[in-house]
Amino acid sequence: MRKKLLSALLATAMVVSVCACGNTEPANGSESETKQSEVESSVSTSQSTEVVEENDSLYPLVDEPITVTGVVIGEKEYKDIIVWDKVAEITGVNFEWITVDKEAINTFLSADWEFDFIHTRTLADTIVNDYGVLGGRFADYNDYLELMPNLQKTIEEYPEAKKAMTEINGEMYSLPYIEASATATQVRAYYRTDLLEKYDIPVPKTTEEFYEALKTYKEKNGTAGFSGASLRETQYWGPMLYAAFGTSVQPDFEDDGTGTVVYNRTSEQYKLYLEFMNRLYKEELIQQEYMTNDINVAIGLARSGDTVFYADEAHSLMPEDFADGEMHLSVMAPLTSEYSDDQEVLRQLIVSKGGMYLNAESENLEALVQALDIMYATEEVVEGSGLHGMSFCYGIEGVDYIKNDDGTYELVTPEGFDSFTAYQYGTLIVNNAGRATDLEGYITSTPGNAQARQIGFRDNIFPYACDASKVFPASFIKFTTDEQDVITTRYTDIQKHVTEMRDKFITGIVDIETGWDEYCKAIETMGIDEVLEVYQAAYDRWNQ
Amino acid sequence: MEFTRKKKKNSAFDIAVTVISLVLVAAVLYPLILVVSSSISDPVAAASGEVLLLPKGFTLEGYKRVFQDEHIMMGYANSLFYTIVGTLINLLVTIPAGYVMTKTEVPGTKFIMKLFLFTMYFSGGMVPAFLLMNSLGLYNTRWVLLILGAFSVYNCIICRSFFLGLPKELEEAAYIDGSSYIKTFMTIILPLSKALLGVMVLYFAVAHWNSYFNAMIYTYDANIQPLQLFLRRILILEKTSAEMMEAGGDEYAAQQQQVAALIKYAVIVVSSLPLMIIYPFLQKFFEKGVMIGSVKG
The missing domain is CATH 1.10.287 (Helix Hairpins)
Known part of the structure; x- marks a missing residue:
């Protein structure tokens, strides 16, 4: 009897705690409503209404407000997104969001399509092919270009954007994402300056100097200094080290300069790169578990000083991880070698897939495309609103980000959020979209990880990035x-x-x-x- | 003399059994202790392998984030709902079916049993199942998680075997007194089947609590998704950094990884706790009933 009573009490306690304890405000969003009201007060409704009346030929886009449903492939739930609410305020097109798990997207799409568009940039090519090219279920943006003057202007400035988004049948199902910022690079060879200084190791300029630096670090620190945590050939160290051994910058497919496509995985340059990496591994200058170490292990090694040359674990290094509380992180310039004194490395194209796949049977296509066109505006679409292309990445200018005259910018993190990124994704925007080119050449004014990396890219990577024409458009070319x-x-x-x-x-x-x-x-x-x-x-x- | 020899043999056997049991207990207990220790340790220390038994860098930040996350608490409530209601539905369809299968005098039971057995080995697959659920209007509803898989043939066979072991004379006496099949089942058979019910509740409840796949495929509304689906998303978050970089950039990817590292062990503890609390109270029934299905047919 006692046991039954106890089990009943425990069960009741669990159910009550679940119902009562759930804090409806997320950890990083406790002030999101306050922030939203601040945004609204800084650009008051009455002001935008007055401006809307002045521009009544354009906005609002509909006589009666409508609601469109956007699908996001991911893990989070999206509600009351500030920038999209601002779009709704101006255009009369309200946005609601459905989140679908990546594993379930195929079954979701095989059911009835009760949505208007898919926001996600990373929709698989097979899905685009099956439902777009073969199925005809995605709308063709070419049919609506007349309603999208900002997109047209963007395409004129960046003709590769339209080429990249055009499918094999000549139709365009997604919009481009155009980003020119201080972190737009795939080549990222991070290192800790304090550790090199501690052991009086000069910053390597050649592959041999890199080898010697690692050897010295092992002798003096007793650990393998190269984490190798992300030895992918399209990002971080892979493209940089590969490029040091010849004139090619891409280890996969590349144009050999005559318009002929070559495959570099069997080239002499790739062999030299592998021989060098094998040398590092054999002499235990690279972490021996680099293939299986997960990111948290790599972060731990970086913080403890066991490693000195990093990949993406460097993004998690904060000033408090350093003895003096200051950031000592930089980016290495491309290396040369006895085989090549060319410091050219792979450039990241500023155009990439931007998502926004439209349901061809949506009843709201015209209003929706006009609302999406705001993502490519280079000036605020309504005076005083602060809403233009940059907003879909950084929020409202003057409120969420501030451009300074000295070539720096500031990201404003509202109270209640640990970082701007925590505020940005899920409260301010869904994911990066549209045209974010205003901050090209700008560095963040806030000291810390981002600033250290941006300075490193500006000084040591961008000057050596190859011409855009040399980048093989592997992710854009279309196949029958x-x-x-x-x-x-x-x-x-x-x-x-x-x-x-x-x-x-x-x-x-x-x-x-x-x-x-x-x-x-x-x-x-x-x-x-x-x-x-x-x-x-x-x-x-x-x-x- | 013989008695002494017998005792020695037994004690050697006892020692061997004790040692093996201790090893098994350690093998099962160590991961549990490690997960609990990691959940209150510094996440970087935990991921680096520095936490071997006792916590390092004590922090309750993970639990704080878990209980502040409305999705996790909502998932918790949904999991409790599906476990309780789902188990009831499972019992409602499986136990009576098992009883009916013992009534060979009813025409068609053998044929139906063969049909049931067929479905144990052959099924239409995921796509037909999805098309069926979608055409029934169950896609993205709570019902799909309660109805899909409600009837378990394997457990029905276990129930049938158990009911066959009950004395037929009890039922015959009831029929002579004018009791119907249903009344006999409710008033005589079920009260004698507590061990069976205990085992069935445990099997069904654990299956419901741990299930995430059906929720992942058949639902997209976060308000109706169970806790295990949120747990899975957190656990795989660290491995999707490349996609996150493409979607939102390097700082977004780093931030997501940090959140995942911080709360994954806390979520594991929080999601396992209810079953770990309930199990000791079902231990008695499980002990009695775990072998009831050992002889089938």
């Missing part, structure tokens, strides 16, 4: 269905083999000297020539 079949059947296996062999070569499981020819032959047998033909055909279409 037959070509896609070749990629699916051939290239997927080739990629797996390349990744596996890269790690085996670096760790020494397979000797490069003896295993290289066999590796190249295996890739040839797997059909790389067929894949190259497909890429060449797609690239030729891109260049037309």
Whole structure:
């Protein structure tokens, strides 16, 4: 009897605590309503109403307010997003959001489409192909360009944007995202300046100096100084170290300068890069568990000073992690080697996929596209509103971000949020979208991690970034269905083999000297020539 | 002499059993202690492998974030709802079905049993199931998580085996006194089946509590999703940094990773706690009833 009573009491306590204890205000949003009212008061409703009356030929876009539903693929729930509420205030188009798990998006799309658009930038190409190109269920933005003057102007300035968003059938299902900022680079070779200074190690300029720096660090600190936590070849250290061994800047597909597509994973330059990495690994100058260390382990090693050269764990280093409370983080300039004295590295294209896939059967397409056109405005669409393209990344100018005359900018973090990023994603905006080019060349005025990295990029990476024309548009070129079949059947296996062999070569499981020819032959047998033909055909279409 | 020899054999056996049991207990207990210790440790220390048994860098920030997160508390409430209501529905359909399957004199029971068995080995798959749920209007509703999988053939067979073990004379006596099948089932069979009910409640409740896949596929409204789905999202958050970088940039990715590291162990503890509290009270029934399905057919 006592046990039954106790179990009943425990069960009641659990249910009551669940119902009563749930704080309806999230940790990083306790002041979001206050912040929203501040935004509204700083740009008062009455003021915008007056301005709307002046611009009544444009806004509001509808006679009666309408509500459109946007789908976001991710984990968070989105409600009362400040910038999109500002759009609603001006245009009369209200936005509500549905969040769908990434694993469930395929089943979600196979059900009835009760939404107006998909916000997400990372929608899989297969989905775009199935529902857009083949299914005709996404609306074609070309049909609505007349209603989108800001987008038209952006496309004229950045013609590659339209090319990149155009599918194989000539239709455009998504909008471009254009970002030019102080962090727009994939090459990020971070290091701690205080640790190099501590052991009197000069900042390396060549691959040999990099090797010597690591060797000295190991002798003096007793640890492998290169974390290698993110040895991806398209980001961080991979593209930089690869580029040091020759004139190529991309280890995968590239234009050899004559319009011919080549595959660099079997090139001499790639071999030299792997030999160098193997040397580092063999002499335990790179963390031996680099392939399996997760990000938190890498952060721990960075904070403790076990490692000195970093990838994305550097984003988590804060001033309090350093002995004197100041940031000692910088970015290494591209290295040269005995094989190449060219410091050129891969440039990040400022155009990327921006999402905003429209449901072709939505009843609100015209109003929706006109509302989305605000994302490309270079000036505020309504005087005094502060709403233009930059808002969809940084919020309202003068309220959420401030541009200073000295080439710096400031991000304003409202009370109740740990950081601007915590405020930005989920309260201010959903995800980056539209055109964010106003802060090109600007550095944040707030000392800390972001400032240290931006200064590093500005001084040591951007001056060496290759010309945009040299960047192979692998993520933009479009394939026909037959070509896609070749990629699916051939290239997927080739990629797996390349990744596996890269790690085996670096760790020494397979000797490069003896295993290289066999590796190249295996890739040839797997059909790389067929894949190259497909890429060449797609690239030729891109260049037309 | 013989008695002494027998005792020695037993004590060697006892020692061996005790040692093996202790090893198994340690193997099961250590991860539990480690998760609890990690949940109150500094997240970077926990991820770096510095927490081996006792906490390092004591902090309750993870729990604070968990209980402040409206989604996690909502998920908790939803999981409790699905566990309680779902288990009731499971019992309502499975137990009577198991009883009916013992009545071979009823025409068709053997055929129906064969149909049930067929579904244990062959199913339409996920796509037909999704199309069915969608056409029934159950997509993105609470009902899809309660009705889908409500009837368990495996557990029905266990129930049938248990009911076959009850004395037939009791039922016959009831029928002679004018009791119907349903009345016999409710007033005589069920009261004798406490061990079975205890085991079934445990099996169904644990399945409901741990389930996330159906919620992930069949729902997108966060208000009706269970806790395990939120837990899964947090646990995989660290591995999606490349996508987060593409969606929102490096600072967004770093911030998401920090949140995930901070709360993942706390969420594991919070989500496991209810079952760990309830289980000791069902221990008695589980002990008696765990072997009831051991002989089937």
